[in-house]
Amino acid sequence: MDTILRINVAANGGPKAKAEPVGAYAGMGGRALTSHMIAREVPPLCHALGPENKIVIAPGLLSGTAAGQSGRLSIGCKSPLTGGIKEANAGGQAAQVLARLGYAAVVLEGEAADDQLYLVYINKDGVKIESAAAYKGLGNYELIDRIKERFGDKVACISIGPAGEYRMAAASIACTDMEMHPTRHAGRGGVGAVMGSKGIKVIVIDDAGAAMRQPKDPEKFKAANKAWVEGLKKHPVTGGGLPAYGTNVLTNIINEAGGFPTNNFKTGQFKGASKISGESFAATMTERGGQATHGCHRGCVIQCSGIYNDKNGKFLTKQPEYETVWAHGANCGIDDMDTIAMLDRLDDDYGLDTIEMGATVAVAMDAGLLKFGDAAGAIDLIKEVGKGSPLGRIIGNGAALTAKAFGLERAPVVKGQAMPAYDPRAIMGIGVTYATSPMGADHTAGYAIATNILKVGGFVDPLKPEGQIELSRNLQIATAAIDATGMCLFIAFAVLDQPETFQALLDLLNSFHGLSLTGDDVTALGKSILTAERDFNKAAGFTKEMDRLPSYFKREALDPHKVTFTVSDEELDQVFNW
Amino acid sequence: MVDSFSNAGGDKLSASGGPSWARLTGLVQEGFALYGLEGQSLRDFMREALGMSDAYIEGAVSTVFLDYKPVDDLDGAVIRPGCLVSLSAAMPGLVGAVMRRNSPYASFREAISHGGHTEQEEAQKDKRCIVRVKLFNAVMREHGPLLLSQGIMLEPDRIAAAIGTPLPDGYSAEHGAPGLVLLRSLAEHGVPGAAGAFGAPRP
Ligand code: SF4
Numbered sequence: 001m002d003t004i005l006r007i008n009v010a011a012n013g014g015p016k017a018k019a020e021p022v023g024a025y026a027g028m029g030g031r032a033l034t035s036h037m038i039a040r041e042v043p044p045l046c047h048a049l050g051p052e053n054k055i056v057i058a059p060g061l062l063s064g065t066a067a068g069q070s071g072r073l074s075i076g077c078k079s080p081l082t083g084g085i086k087e088a089n090a091g092g093q094a095a096q097v098l099a100r101l102g103y104a105a106v107v108l109e110g111e112a113a114d115d116q117l118y119l120v121y122i123n124k125d126g127v128k129i130e131s132a133a134a135y136k137g138l139g140n141y142e143l144i145d146r147i148k149e150r151f152g153d154k155v156a157c158i159s160i161g162p163a164g165e166y167r168m169a170a171a172s173i174a175c176t177d178m179e180m181h182p183t184r185h186a187g188r189g190g191v192g193a194v195m196g197s198k199g200i201k202v203i204v205i206d207d208a209g210a211a212m213r214q215p216k217d218p219e220k221f222k223a224a225n226k227a228w229v230e231g232l233k234k235h236p237v238t239g240g241g242l243p244a245y246g247t248n249v250l251t252n253i254i255n256e257a258g259g260f261p262t263n264n265f266k267t268g269q270f271k272g273a274s275k276i277s278g279e280s281f282a283a284t285m286t287e288r289g290g291q292a293t294h295g296c297h298r299g300c301v302i303q304c305s306g307i308y309n310d311k312n313g314k315f316l317t318k319q320p321e322y323e324t325v326w327a328h329g330a331n332c333g334i335d336d337m338d339t340i341a342m343l344d345r346l347d348d349d350y351g352l353d354t355i356e357m358g359a360t361v362a363v364a365m366d367a368g369l370l371k372f373g374d375a376a377g378a379i380d381l382i383k384e385v386g387k388g389s390p391l392g393r394i395i396g397n398g399a400a401l402t403a404k405a406f407g408l409e410r411a412p413v414v415k416g417q418a419m420p421a422y423d424p425r426a427i428m429g430i431g432v433t434y435a436t437s438p439m440g441a442d443h444t445a446g447y448a449i450a451t452n453i454l455k456v457g458g459f460v461d462p463l464k465p466e467g468q469i470e471l472s473r474n475l476q477i478a479t480a481a482i483d484a485t486g487m488c489l490f491i492a493f494a495v496l497d498q499p500e501t502f503q504a505l506l507d508l509l510n511s512f513h514g515l516s517l518t519g520d521d522v523t524a525l526g527k528s529i530l531t532a533e534r535d536f537n538k539a540a541g542f543t544k545e546m547d548r549l550p551s552y553f554k555r556e557a558l559d560p561h562k563v564t565f566t567v568s569d570e571e572l573d574q575v576f577n578w
Numbered sequence: 579m580v581d582s583f584s585n586a587g588g589d590k591l592s593a594s595g596g597p598s599w600a601r602l603t604g605l606v607q608e609g610f611a612l613y614g615l616e617g618q619s620l621r622d623f624m625r626e627a628l629g630m631s632d633a634y635i636e637g638a639v640s641t642v643f644l645d646y647k648p649v650d651d652l653d654g655a656v657i658r659p660g661c662l663v664s665l666s667a668a669m670p671g672l673v674g675a676v677m678r679r680n681s682p683y684a685s686f687r688e689a690i691s692h693g694g695h696t697e698q699e700e701a702q703k704d705k706r707c708i709v710r711v712k713l714f715n716a717v718m719r720e721h722g723p724l725l726l727s728q729g730i731m732l733e734p735d736r737i738a739a740a741i742g743t744p745l746p747d748g749y750s751a752e753h754g755a756p757g758l759v760l761l762r763s764l765a766e767h768g769v770p771g772a773a774g775a776f777g778a779p780r781p
Contacts, residue, residue, distance in 0.1 A: 236638075236640075236667060236668045236716075237668050237669065237670045237674070238670075240667070240716060241667055241668060241669060241670055241715060241716060242670050244715070244716070244719075245715055247670060247671065249669060249670065249714075249715050250669055250670065250671055250673070250674055252607060252666070252712075252714040252715070253641060253666050253669050253674065253677055253714065254673060254677075256643045256646060256664045256666075256712070256714075257643065257646065257648060257677055257687070257690060258646045258690060259673070259687075259690070269646075274604055274607040274608045275604070277607060277714075278715070279603060279607060279714065279715060279718065280603075280604065280607075283603060304670075322671070422673050425689070426687070426689065426690050427673055427676060427686055427687050427690075428686065428687070428688070428689055429676065429683065429685060429686025429687070430672065430673060430676075430686060443671075443672070443673075468685045468686050468688075471683060471685060471686065475672065490670060492672075493668075493670060493674075493675065560646055561646065561647075561689065561690045563689045563690060566689070
């Protein structure tokens with residue numbers, strides 16, 4: 001991983017690729033690389049769809065190695081949704097394959113010279129770029145079928161659907177999974193629109209003949225990986241709850257806590273929760289011959305995903321994740337699994353962020369465009385997005401724009417990005433992260449819960465009321481660091497509860513790269529990423545007043561606990577005081 | 579354990595819950611009723627009414643709600659008539675970790691956490707009362723079949739909807755629990771279409 005592949009899409013006669021040494025970005029991976037490169041090379045005040053913006057696609061520091069769970073891909077740019085810096089993260093095969101070919105990053109830069117679309121093919125011999133005119137307007141599923149016919153089913157793809165071509169602010173970038181379905185998405189922030197603005201429809205990566213990346217200290221690495229995998233397997237969450245039911249095991253629990261946003265964040269509980277719970281999905285998937293336990297890339301130990309078949313036993317989509325089930329389910333008042341699975345499929349096909357789309361459909365429902373619970377209407381609305389009709393163009397640009405278009409105050413967004421599946425009034429600590437993350441409302445920004453092991457910012461007394469400010473800060477630091485490794489964030493549970501598993505992670509990094517990182521270095525890495533991101537946003541015009549939740553979260557009490565968001569602005573401003 | 583739930587007649591218990599289990603998991607997630615004792619601690623209710631061992635409570639039931647409030651102190655929280663007890667294994671995600679008992683991240687949910695001792699002195703000690711219970715995920719899978727074999731109380735229309743057939747004649751309200759009937763997963767007791775889901779009607 002000592003090469004950066006830059007593709008200048010503005011070159012005469014079509015995009016040109018140039019490989020260069022990793023240079024100033026040596027030792028960086030994943031979100032560390034994407035955020036530092038965007039902060040350094042993209043003018044913060046540029047238009048997100050203009051020539052100065054770049055898309056940086058970077059595997060993590062451990063991607064492409066034998067380390068379990070290391071296949072996450074980071075995609076960074078200036079976001080057309082938030083106007084700030086963005087790192088969106090995806091599973092699938094792409095990170096492993098790209099890393100094995102030796103690339104620390106692929107960078108798309110410049111402005112597409114014409115209205116043409118291109119295909120980029122990367123293998124061990126180099127890069128070929130050709131017209132993708134034949135693929136114009138195709139959904140991700142048909143596109144990948146055609147790629148398979150031509151390149152076989154061993155390649156990995158990074159692609160956009162029609163939403164990316166339309167440059168919609170909710171457009172995602174799809175990565176193919178082990179079955180070569182385009183089901184894993186760098187979803188948030190409109191990264192697909194930026195790829196669309198560069199005129200690149202699909203990047204096909206073929207690692208045939210490329211070897212697994214080799215560690216500096218193979219013996220130590222092998223031992224660390226063994227301890228790592230054992231740690232993940234023995235933990236009740238990473239070895240039990242996640243494989244059995246997937247992330248959607250959370251539906252029942254968050255609903256029970258009264259923090260499950262329902263009908264556009266009007267209440268905290270959904271009557272139909274048990275019909276769409278992970279337990280119910282797992283039973284249905286098994287009954288229909290799908291799979292309730294499945295990985296999104298080779299080398300995933302936890303396997304939180306699954307395969308969802310339709311009523312006839314035919315593949316429809318991957319097991320919808322908790323956030324998707326919430327967004328298209330409870331938040332829209334829909335309690336039908338097949339509808340949610342179909343919406344997930346359509347989002348993946350058009351290339352859309354499921355969280356943003358669920359939140360947006362709910363806003364449209366709240367505005368009276370259709371009724372809460374209208375399953376057929378929700379499907380039709382997403383199809384409008386796929387068609388690119390005038391209504392679809394509004395919906396495809398997210399919850400904030402849709403609320404504005406329909407004259408509605410109740411847009412559950414921060415920095416223009418829709419909130420995920422936890423109501424910040426019931427779980428106020430997550431509201432602190434929604435408000436202050438440089439990414440806009442983002443649950444993964446403060447996801448890594450290893451903070452008291454890392455001792456990031458000192459040990460936090462959880463019983464003190466101010467704990468949630470410190471915790472949110474520390475969680476954001478730890479998450480940024482994990483995002484740099486290429487590790488799936490779900491490792492955090494095992495790392496939290498089992499110090500020896502955290503040590504195994506450090507040993508993996510150290511033995512692979514010949515380093516001697518400590519917990520302090522990991523903390524410093526997380527802080528440096530967040531600082532680069534905050535500085536970019538500041539230069540892009542962000543002020544502390546944008547680190548706030550919409551005011552109705554302070555005004556409207558949430559049932560059943562009748563709580564409002566009470567963290568003060570002054571407290572929120574302390575999150576990044578370190 | 580209230581003795582009216584003893585497993586009459588030596589019916590076979592099935593660790594997997596028997597043939598009716600798959601159709602009954604929805605009911606177990608959505609909630610059923612059991613008898614508890616007013617003023618009893620939540621821990622004692624889990625031991626006695628639910629029949630959970632101390633090791634299972636400590637090791638497996640990491641996430642506990644009383645009336646939708648995450649509970650940290652199982653000995654301080656007490657049973658009240660009509661209260662709702664919801665039980666789950668350890669959950670993923672930051673918010674999953676936040677919800678765990680005695681989570682280091684409990685401050686994230688301090689606005690909704692259960693406050694511990696609640697008017698214990700006012701409770702009529704040891705008076706039998708109806709308690710609603712929900713079991714989720716691994717706790718449902720591991721403990722649900724056993725509980726079902728011992729008997730749980732449900733509204734008859736919910737049972738009929740779950741098994742897709744009306745209740746047989748002779749079913750009447752559970753004594754002392756108006757509107758509820760006793761459901762047991764007893765091996766192949768010939769209720770047509772019900773796959774042996776019922777125990778005998780309460781006398
Ligand atoms: S745990 Fe889930 S999200 Fe993480 S790598 Fe495995 S399948 Fe993908």
